[in-house]
Amino acid sequence: MVDISFGPTPGKRPDPASLQGGYLLQSRRKRLYSTILLVFFVALMAAGFQTAQDRNAGDFLAGLHRLDDFPREVFSEAWTNRANLPALFLKFLPSLIETLNIAAAATILGGLVGAPLAILSTHGLARWPRLAPLFRRCADVMRAVPEIVIALVLIFVLGAGPVPAVIAIAFHTAGALGKLFSETAENADLKPVEGLASTGANWAQQIWLGILPQVAPNWLSYALMRFEINVRASAILGFVGSGGIGYDLKIAMQWGGGKYDQVVAIFLLLFLAIVAIDQLSSIARNRLVKGR
Amino acid sequence: MTTVPLRALRSSFRTRRLTSLAIPAAILAYLIYLAISFDVIGLAQRASLENAKVLLSDFVSYKTHVTRSNRDGHLSVAIEGEAKGTYPAGRLPDWVTVAGDTTRIDLGRGHIVTYSPDAARYVVPGYGAIDIHSDGSKLTLTAPKPIPDWINVADTRISVTTGQGRFSYSRSKVETFRYQFGWELFFFTLDSPFYGKSYGQLTSLLTAPRIDSTQSNAALMWHDFWHNALWHHSDVAWAMGETVLMAFLGTFGAALVALPLAFFAASNFAPFRGLRFAFRRLFDFLRGVDGLIWTIILSRAFGPGPMTGALAILTTDSGTFGKMFSEALENIDEKQVEGLRSTGANALLRARFGVLPQIAPVLLSQVLYYLESNTRSATVIGAIVGGGIGLLLTQAIQTQKDWEDVAYYMILIVLMVMLMDSFSGWLRRRFIKG
Known part of the structure; x- marks a missing residue:
């Protein structure tokens, strides 16, 4: 706006006569760049697949036709023993509940740690503004730790069970939610905080009464999304570590043929649980964020 | 403007306050249920503090085993007791000195362990000398009375654990562990010519005459680091x-x-x-x-x-x-x-x-x-x-x-x-x- 009132901007101006040529030149150069980028990307993918292929035990093309061997074997055996399935569902239900409990506990604990971490690292809300980058960095590091690392180490110290998995997932969740929560809190309206400050409310009261009611729907929605992720993580951790339905799956798999009806029962339970949770949580999240 | 009946407003506040209390209460109840179903109390008893200690000390420190076989008198000094971390005979660390049949191990802070034929002595400052003598089948311990609980005496094995290290004497061997801070051999293993050199020495070695005539020192250095047998x-x-x-x-x-x-x-x-x-x-x-x-x-x-x-x-x-x-x-x-x-x-x-x-x-x-x-x-x-x-x-x-x-x-x-x-x-x- 200022430039217009103060005359033309300095520098070479496009020549109106050769406007078309300039445009074509520019678009040609742009196309060239994207082609180079595309070729580079394709080469990278191809080289990557080749490397992965070389370091793999089995060949990709040779394995392709074997892809359905295992599922077919498993399902055909389970089909002959299909009468067992309802009983097996009941048998593994407690393990599934344990897996879900691990995920829920980890989400709650992670949220309880992540929330203060988020507030403390949010610009404008932090109790100690100078330490805000430190808390942010903390959340970054916590987020970067894969669950398996902490879980396996804790299993050595605490012994096998659900608690190492809870702590491991909660640690990662706290970092992940800390970041998401902080992004939401950054956009919160500060006027309620000012109002509360004018009545003499202390920092905790300002956050509790001024910020939390604003961010609660979004925070809950993020926590639900995290719960979906954590259910999967808890199933995987069971497989490599211990606890929950993943562990039962590992035991049934190690048995090999003869217990494939159990494998199928666990597959189905896990699949149904994940789909159901995804659907319920997505409905709940839509309600929370967009209103009813 | 319509007047809101005060009573209705109050009761709406009350319900709100109740719900805002009910949610944390429900979460707390759920967590308590989980603590019971996950058997957290039992876990606290099962948790192994010993493992935690081993883990944490191993994270930041390493131990060197100084072992003498009581059968043939052979002495070996090895980091973490691994074959790849064994010091070559002529190049022992400076805290281990060998003179004839006796080996003197300085664990620091005045803690001295001495191996001599069929015997060993551990001098602990503020306590005294712990002497162990073996007559082939039986171990005899001579130490200031009363024997503290960090000295463990059994018929076939006597072990001493102090803040500076661990010492154990059995019929087959006598062994001392010294704990040191850091990750040893991270860059170069003991068989590399670059082991134990400071950064300054390493930089000057880059331009020095070739150690191995077939490749430059920089290439050799990289090779020794990259193919480190302990850290891979x-x-x-x-x-x-x-x-x-x-x-x-x-x-x-x-x-x-x-x-x-x-x-x-x-x-x-x-x-x-x-x-x-x-x-x-x-x-x-x-x-x-x-x-x-x-x-x-x-x-x-x-x-x-x-x-x-x-x-x-x-x-x-x-x-x-x-x-x-x-x-x-x-x-x-x-x-x-x-x-x-x-x-x-x-x-x-x-x-x-x-x-x-x-x-x-x-x-x-x-x-x-x-x-x-x-x-x-x-x-x-x-x-x-x-x-x-x-x-x-x-x-x-x-x-x-x-x-x-x-x-x-x-x-x-x-x-x-x-x-x-x-x-x-x-x-x-x-x-x-x-």
Whole structure:
């Protein structure tokens, strides 16, 4: 706006006569760049697949036709023993509940740690503004730790069970939610905080009464999304570590043929649980964020 | 203005206060139920503080074993007691001195252990000398009375544990552990000519005459470091590369698979409703089956390795991306597509010039976000399919003694994930904001 009132901007101006040529030149150069980028990307993918292929035990093309061997074997055996399935569902239900409990506990604990971490690292809300980058960095590091690392180490110290998995997932969740929560809190309206400050409310009261009611729907929605992720993580951790339905799956798999009806029962339970949770949580999240 | 009855207002406040109390109470009740069902109290008793101590001290320190065989009198000084960490005979560390039949070990702070034929003595400052004598079948202990509980006496074995180290005498051997801070032999092993040199010495060695006439000192130095027999730097680097490769191939492969399929699942592009429904369910299926089950099924077909891991990520994320991409496609602006249609462009051209430029930033940002998260998944999947740093980590943990390796891998994994995070963030800013 200022430039217009103060005359033309300095520098070479496009020549109106050769406007078309300039445009074509520019678009040609742009196309060239994207082609180079595309070729580079394709080469990278191809080289990557080749490397992965070389370091793999089995060949990709040779394995392709074997892809359905295992599922077919498993399902055909389970089909002959299909009468067992309802009983097996009941048998593994407690393990599934344990897996879900691990995920829920980890989400709650992670949220309880992540929330203060988020507030403390949010610009404008932090109790100690100078330490805000430190808390942010903390959340970054916590987020970067894969669950398996902490879980396996804790299993050595605490012994096998659900608690190492809870702590491991909660640690990662706290970092992940800390970041998401902080992004939401950054956009919160500060006027309620000012109002509360004018009545003499202390920092905790300002956050509790001024910020939390604003961010609660979004925070809950993020926590639900995290719960979906954590259910999967808890199933995987069971497989490599211990606890929950993943562990039962590992035991049934190690048995090999003869217990494939159990494998199928666990597959189905896990699949149904994940789909159901995804659907319920997505409905709940839509309600929370967009209103009813 | 209508007057709100005061009583109604009060009761509404009361209900609100009650609900705001009820939610934390419900969470607390749930956590208590979990604590009982997970047997947290029993866990506290089962937890092994000893293991925790071993783990933490191993994370930051290493121990050197000074062992003398009581059968043939052979003395060996080895880091972590490993063959690859054994000091060559003439080059013992300066705190171990050998004179004839006696060996003197200085554990620091005045703690001196002396091995002599058929005997050993440990001088502990403030306590006195602990003398052990062996007459072939029986061990005799001479130490100031009363014997403290850090000296453990049995018929065949006497051991002493102090803050400076551990000492044990049995019929077959006498052994002393000295704990030192740091990760020993991280750069060069004992058989390397560069072992124990300072940074200044190493820099000056770069230009010094060749140690090995066939290659330059810099190349030799790199070779000795890269093929370090205790830390296996080259293998670790390969494993990290494999993990990143799994994440990269899985994520971008999934994006390439999902992009064309997403058109069939978007309501404004699907030719008819049945097809859209089928593709939606396909995506839900791929996502719902979950990476764990895909990993198991795929590793049966392709065997262990990074390719299997990459395919597992690819399969799961095809479902995720398919769903996200089709949602993005449903939200596009139809005007640009219409404009292209008016020029006579066919469906492919309309998709390329009318649709893709609109959704590309959204898609790319989602894909890059998943790249970082998949680096973490690739670590776990690697532990299952047997590839990458996840495999090394689980192996190191299973030995239950190489905790310094575990600490090293943990640091590397965290650094790798953070690096991927900033890399994908950088790419996102670069491509999306121009």
